[in-house]
Amino acid sequence: MKVVDHIKQAKGKTLFSFEIIPPKKGNSIQELYKNIDPLMEFNPPFVDVTTSREEYIYIDKGNGLLDKRITRMRPGTVGICASLMHKYKLDAIPHIICGGFTKEETEYVLVDCHYLGLDNVMALRGDSMSHQKYFKATKGGNLYAKDLVEQIQDLNCGKYLHDVVEADYKYNFCVGVAGYPEKHQEAPSLNSDLKRLKEKVDAGAEYVVTQMFFDNQKYFDFVDAARSMGVNVPIIPGIKPIAVKRHLQVLPQVFNIDLPEELILAVEGCKDNKAVRQVGIEFAIKQSKELLANNVPVLHYYSMGKSSNIKTIAKAIF
Ligand code: FAD
Numbered sequence: 001m002k003v004v005d006h007i008k009q010a011k012g013k014t015l016f017s018f019e020i021i022p023p024k025k026g027n028s029i030q031e032l033y034k035n036i037d038p039l040m041e042f043n044p045p046f047v048d049v050t051t052s053r054e055e056y057i058y059i060d061k062g063n064g065l066l067d068k069r070i071t072r073m074r075p076g077t078v079g080i081c082a083s084l085m086h087k088y089k090l091d092a093i094p095h096i097i098c099g100g101f102t103k104e105e106t107e108y109v110l111v112d113c114h115y116l117g118l119d120n121v122m123a124l125r126g127d128s129m130s131h132q133k134y135f136k137a138t139k140g141g142n143l144y145a146k147d148l149v150e151q152i153q154d155l156n157c158g159k160y161l162h163d164v165v166e167a168d169y170k171y172n173f174c175v176g177v178a179g180y181p182e183k184h185q186e187a188p189s190l191n192s193d194l195k196r197l198k199e200k201v202d203a204g205a206e207y208v209v210t211q212m213f214f215d216n217q218k219y220f221d222f223v224d225a226a227r228s229m230g231v232n233v234p235i236i237p238g239i240k241p242i243a244v245k246r247h248l249q250v251l252p253q254v255f256n257i258d259l260p261e262e263l264i265l266a267v268e269g270c271k272d273n274k275a276v277r278q279v280g281i282e283f284a285i286k287q288s289k290e291l292l293a294n295n296v297p298v299l300h301y302y303s304m305g306k307s308s309n310i311k312t313i314a315k316a317i318f
Contacts, residue, residue, distance in 0.1 A: 002174035006045040019048040046091040099126030102140035153204035179208040181222035185256035212240035240302040242280035
């Protein structure tokens with residue numbers, strides 16, 4: 001079922017969902033199940049599975065030289081989605097990214113998604129590779145998320161790449177895209193980033209999931225600004241509980257977000273990461289309660305592979 005239909009069916013009740021990252025290759029999917037089993041009692045109607053970019057690895061050749069190879073350390077997004085759907089009877093949403101894929105490869109992934117019965121996909125540009133300063137489109141790939149949304153909408157109209165087939169049969173993917181309450185780091189202004197968001201929605205995106213934020217007012221202002229620009233699709237807030245002291249540096253740097261003074265002081269006052277985790281849980285509960293009181297359609301949690309804190313938060317909210 002489509003995310004937008006889950007939201008409609010809920011008739012104003014806030015839903016619970018979360019995002020997971022595929023395990024590093026070489027690991028069993030049982031670990032993933034063990035991690036998300038405890039969250040199933042909160043009935044997530046859908047969960048997201050990320051896709052990571054390819055990366056360079058260096059293999060020691062044993063003669064003092066290193067071999068530079070490109071690889072994907074966390075493959076299997078679509079396979080994981082299919083297995084989650086099968087095991088938990090929920091909708092699983094693969095993240096489809098522009099970076100590292102040609103349009104043909106993207107088309108094949110979308111064909112797989114369709115055959116597997118996945119009704120939703122999240123269309124993202126992806127970040128630059130770690131050695132690149134700026135995002136560069138893969139040769140023959142999409143440059144912006146909007147281009148990817150257009151490619152998916154073409155399939156929804158029965159239009160394949162290069163017009164190689166005439167298809168009466170049309171796909172019916174519901175497409176989600178990313179939104180940034182504190183602006184995407186490359187955007188010259190929040191207003192210009194919002195215009196880009198509007199372009200993605202005009203191209204066919206049916207809902208937005210936000211980057212993590214720690215100040216609810218920024219989300220409320222973002223939703224107001226998006227609405228005044230004509231973005232009328234559901235805007236799902238993304239919430240990340242702080243879990244380790246290092247997050248104080250890493251999260252603002254990687255995600256271009258501010259942390260509230262109150263949270264910084266509380267984390268700095270912790271004697272170890274166990275205490276930080278508790279502070280993160282309490283802060284996320286407070287944040288979630290306020291969002292819930294403001295009737296957000298879904299509370300979407302970034303689990304980053306660990307679920308025990310999400311479980312405690314969900315227990316306090318749902
Ligand atoms: P876009 O919407 O294409 O925007 C990228 C930048 O380009 C923005 O600054 C925008 O303002 C600008 N822009 C857009 N169109 C134009 C144009 N025509 N001309 C000039 N500038 C333009 N990354 C992953 O690798 N894997 C994931 O699974 C993943 N999941 C995510 C889930 C969520 C909910 C979020 C919020 C992010 C996720 N990301 C993921 C990170 C995301 O890929 C990065 O933030 C990326 O840098 C931007 O992606 P986007 O889809 O927002 O890009």
